[in-house]
Amino acid sequence: MDVKGAINARRAHRAFDPVExxxxxxxxxxxxxxxxxxxxxxxxxxxxFVKGKExxxxxxxxxxKGNEWAYKDSMIIAxxxxxxxxxxxxxxxxxxFDTGIAVGNLMLRAVxxxxxxxxxxxxxxxxxxxxxxxxxxxxxxxxxNVGKKGNDxxxxxxxxxxxxxxxPARLPAENRYSIDTxxxxxxxxxxx
Numbered sequence: 001m002d003v004k005g006a007i008n009a010r011r012a013h014r015a016f017d018p019v020e021x022x023x024x025x026x027x028x029x030x031x032x033x034x035x036x037x038x039x040x041x042x043x044x045x046x047x048x049f050v051k052g053k054e055x056x057x058x059x060x061x062x063x064x065k066g067n068e069w070a071y072k073d074s075m076i077i078a079x080x081x082x083x084x085x086x087x088x089x090x091x092x093x094x095x096x097f098d099t100g101i102a103v104g105n106l107m108l109r110a111v112x113x114x115x116x117x118x119x120x121x122x123x124x125x126x127x128x129x130x131x132x133x134x135x136x137x138x139x140x141x142x143x144x145n146v147g148k149k150g151n152d153x154x155x156x157x158x159x160x161x162x163x164x165x166x167x168p169a170r171l172p173a174e175n176r177y178s179i180d181t182x183x184x185x186x187x188x189x190x191x192x
Contacts (some may be wrong), residue, residue: 006108013120013166014069014160016147021051021075025113029077032109038098039087045102045141048078048132058131062143064122069155070145077117077144078132079103099141110146119147 001009024163026049033045046183050059051074053114057074079099086095110117134140155162168190170176175188 001112003108006015006111010111011116013116013149013164014118014156015153015164016072016074016116016145017071017150017152018072019074019115019148021115021146025115026051026075028113029106029109033102033106036098036102036105038101039094042086042095043102044081044086044095045099046080046138048105048134049075050078050132051075055083055131059128059143062124062127062131063120064124066157067120067122068121068161070118070120070157072150072152073118073131073145073147076187077106077146078128079119079133079141079144080134080138081141082138083127096141103142106142114148115146116149118184119143 029049030047033047034043036045038044050056056074056076057080060071063070079096081099083093083095086098088094107117107119119142121142123140123143128134128140128143129136129138153164157166171188171190174183174185176186178186
């Protein structure tokens with residue numbers, strides 16, 4: 001699969017079937033993330049791959065209401081970073097940008113491996129920190145739920161069911177980019 005194919009195939013599915021995730025698969029995901037560019041090659045993104053049954057169940061207690069679909073995932077990846085592990089240039093939070101690039105690489109490699117990697121915002125950073133023994137100086141950027149695409153949508157809300165098989169609409173091109181200068185059409189957020 002080429003990069004364009006992986007980008008087009010990537011979806012944030014919520015219906016999961018169990019899948020065995022090997023240590024070799026984890027290494028491949030971590031290696032893909034490590035190849036992302038970062039300021040002065042600082043590599044601020046750190047990952048905790050949670051797949052052991054008992055620890056995975058504990059990690060799932062950090063999920064917010066509405067993310068019950070994720071209880072069927074086979075692995076959770078906690079994404080961490082520290083501001084001082086990357087370039088600090090005035091008020092720019094460069095470590096977040098570099099971590100996002102690494103996550104993108106990891107997710108595209110997951111697609112190539114036949115997995116779904118669904119990042120979420122609906123979790124408790126405090127509970128995640130507690131369950132995974134994460135030191136306070138690290139920021140929990142996101143959790144990524146990983147599994148194999150399934151067909152059982154019974155745990156999904158009506159809205160989630162609608163999104164499962166239909167790619168959410170993207171903004172029109174004029175609202176996503178401009179050439180040579182800012183255009184007020186960029187000041188648009190997708191309707192929900």
